[in-house]
Amino acid sequence: MNTTDFPILTLPLKRDDVERLQVGDMVLLSGQITVTIGLPTHQRMLDYLAAGQPLPVDLKDGAFFHLSCFNREGVDGTHEALYMNPSTSTRYNPSMPGLIEGYGLRLVGGKGGLDAASVQAMQRQGCVYLSFLGGGCTLLSQAIRRVVAVHWTDYISQFRLVTLQVEALGPATVAIDAHGNSVYAQLLDQAAQLREQLVEQMQTRRNTSLKD
Amino acid sequence: MAITSEQIRNLTADLYEWSLKKIPEDTKQALASAGGRERSAVGRKTLSMMIKSADAAERNGGLVCSDVGIPVYSIKIGTRVQFDGPVKQAIVDGFALLAARIDPPILKMVTNPLTHERSHQGRDIPIVSFDLIDEADYIDITCSPKAMGTGRWETLETFVYPTLDTIERHVLDTVIRVGSQACPPMVVGVGIGGTFDHAARIAKEAVLRPFGQTNPEPLLAGMEQRLLDAINGLGFGPMGTGGDSTAMAVHINYAGSHGFVPIAVSLNCWINRRTRARIHADGRVERIE
Numbered sequence: 001m002n003t004t005d006f007p008i009l010t011l012p013l014k015r016d017d018v019e020r021l022q023v024g025d026m027v028l029l030s031g032q033i034t035v036t037i038g039l040p041t042h043q044r045m046l047d048y049l050a051a052g053q054p055l056p057v058d059l060k061d062g063a064f065f066h067l068s069c070f071n072r073e074g075v076d077g078t079h080e081a082l083y084m085n086p087s088t089s090t091r092y093n094p095s096m097p098g099l100i101e102g103y104g105l106r107l108v109g110g111k112g113g114l115d116a117a118s119v120q121a122m123q124r125q126g127c128v129y130l131s132f133l134g135g136g137c138t139l140l141s142q143a144i145r146r147v148v149a150v151h152w153t154d155y156i157s158q159f160r161l162v163t164l165q166v167e168a169l170g171p172a173t174v175a176i177d178a179h180g181n182s183v184y185a186q187l188l189d190q191a192a193q194l195r196e197q198l199v200e201q202m203q204t205r206r207n208t209s210l211k212d
Numbered sequence: 213m214a215i216t217s218e219q220i221r222n223l224t225a226d227l228y229e230w231s232l233k234k235i236p237e238d239t240k241q242a243l244a245s246a247g248g249r250e251r252s253a254v255g256r257k258t259l260s261m262m263i264k265s266a267d268a269a270e271r272n273g274g275l276v277c278s279d280v281g282i283p284v285y286s287i288k289i290g291t292r293v294q295f296d297g298p299v300k301q302a303i304v305d306g307f308a309l310l311a312a313r314i315d316p317p318i319l320k321m322v323t324n325p326l327t328h329e330r331s332h333q334g335r336d337i338p339i340v341s342f343d344l345i346d347e348a349d350y351i352d353i354t355c356s357p358k359a360m361g362t363g364r365w366e367t368l369e370t371f372v373y374p375t376l377d378t379i380e381r382h383v384l385d386t387v388i389r390v391g392s393q394a395c396p397p398m399v400v401g402v403g404i405g406g407t408f409d410h411a412a413r414i415a416k417e418a419v420l421r422p423f424g425q426t427n428p429e430p431l432l433a434g435m436e437q438r439l440l441d442a443i444n445g446l447g448f449g450p451m452g453t454g455g456d457s458t459a460m461a462v463h464i465n466y467a468g469s470h471g472f473v474p475i476a477v478s479l480n481c482w483i484n485r486r487t488r489a490r491i492h493a494d495g496r497v498e499r500i501e
Contacts (some may be wrong), residue, residue: 084278187449187454201383
């Protein structure tokens with residue numbers, strides 16, 4: 001598997017660009033992405049929206065990911081980002097519909113997916129969810145080209161709002177598309193449907209082995 | 213000869229670093245063989261990325277995952293061993309040493325549960341359990357940093373005279389509830405019986421068991437195989453984006469119980485952090501995995 005096997009999306013993106021993507025597509029990303037894994041960061045972003053106050057970084061048509069980033073101030077006062085890696089997105093479920101539509105996001109992501117309310121917000125907005133490789137710290141970090149900005153440094157490293165220039169980040173898997181399809185919802189439905197059948201198979205095997 | 217505080221301090225620091233930068237060999241092999249069986253194309257590519265990621269971390273001295281978790285050590289002490297100096301403090305110092313020196317530096321993950329303040333230290337951190345090995349002249353230290361990806365989904369529930377069917381349904385339902393969120397393919401460790409605390413402990417030991425051993429208890433050997441097949445029939449797949457590889461292993465331990473039977477389900481994600489080393493009474497340090 002070479003990274004050249006995957007199409008590259010270059011940020012910022014138009015609605016058409018993300019509407020073309022389908023669940024199961026694997027893509028690479030180039031351009032600017034903004035990342036955080038702070039719950040308080042999400043709340044502050046919602047507060048800014050409610051107050052009509054612009055964020056320190058413009059996220060319109062951009063990418064906002066649940067990637068945990070180690071960043072620190074270098075000797076010359078600029079920031080460096082040593083590595084990044086996805087975190088579970090579902091804990092931000094309550095904030096995400098507001099952020100997706102409020103800031104006009106085209107890409108969100110992390111790992112583990114988002115709930116139905118976010119899927120609907122993504123469909124209205126024209127936005128897709130990308131699943132990054134958990135435990136992909138070293139691989140994913142190779143795509144970091146430079147730190148564009150680190151905002152809200154009153155937070156610990158991974159809670160800050162970090163904007164990075166990346167090149168060929170990924171591959172990441174389209175797990176929720178802009179048409180209301182979520183691989184996570186599909187798999188949960190499928191598992192619920194298969195459950196009784198799998199339990200019966202275990203019962204049959206158990207009864208057979210206990211008779212032996 | 214006695215085992216010194218310095219040996220324990222250095223080894224607990226090393227074990228933590230090794231567990232962040234290298235996945236166990238059996239786990240890498242399990243990912244590769246899952247790739248051979250996986251019917252989903254996205255699943256196969258994701259498994260291949262996992263192996264590539266683990267190799268890159270090992271080669272470059274990088275972290276496999278940025279969530280370095282909280283430090284958890286399990287120490288088994290041979291009863292013929294003597295110590296020269298404090299042991300518990302040496303482990304606390306070992307983690308502090310690691311947090312200060314590791315390159316790349318690690319994020320603050322130890323969280324005060326009351327104030328949500330983050331740091332590299334906290335009450336009862338590192339979390340250490342002790343056990344004895346009669347007559348042995350060594351100590352074994354296992355390090356298994358625990359992070360939120362799987363930690364938040366582990367369960368402990370008490371049943372009354374559960375049937376095998378009830379137990380197997382419960383484990384399957386726990387995995388369904390986790391769904392796509394805990395970086396599958398996972399290791400599922402189950403502890404059945406004992407008391408509230410003991411069930412959790414034996415479930416954790418089950419997670420840490422190396423792959424490929426047949427459970428000496430025939431009832432459990434069968435249950436492990438049935439549950440592994442059932443879990444891999446659910447379809448969540450690598451990283452939960454679909455496929456046949458949802459679990460690499462199901463390991464089950466049990467203990468004598470009462471009519472009330474606590475059942476603990478413990479989980480590890482695909483990187484399956486687990487390192488082990490032995491300090492012999494003569495001072496030799498042996499890295500086991």
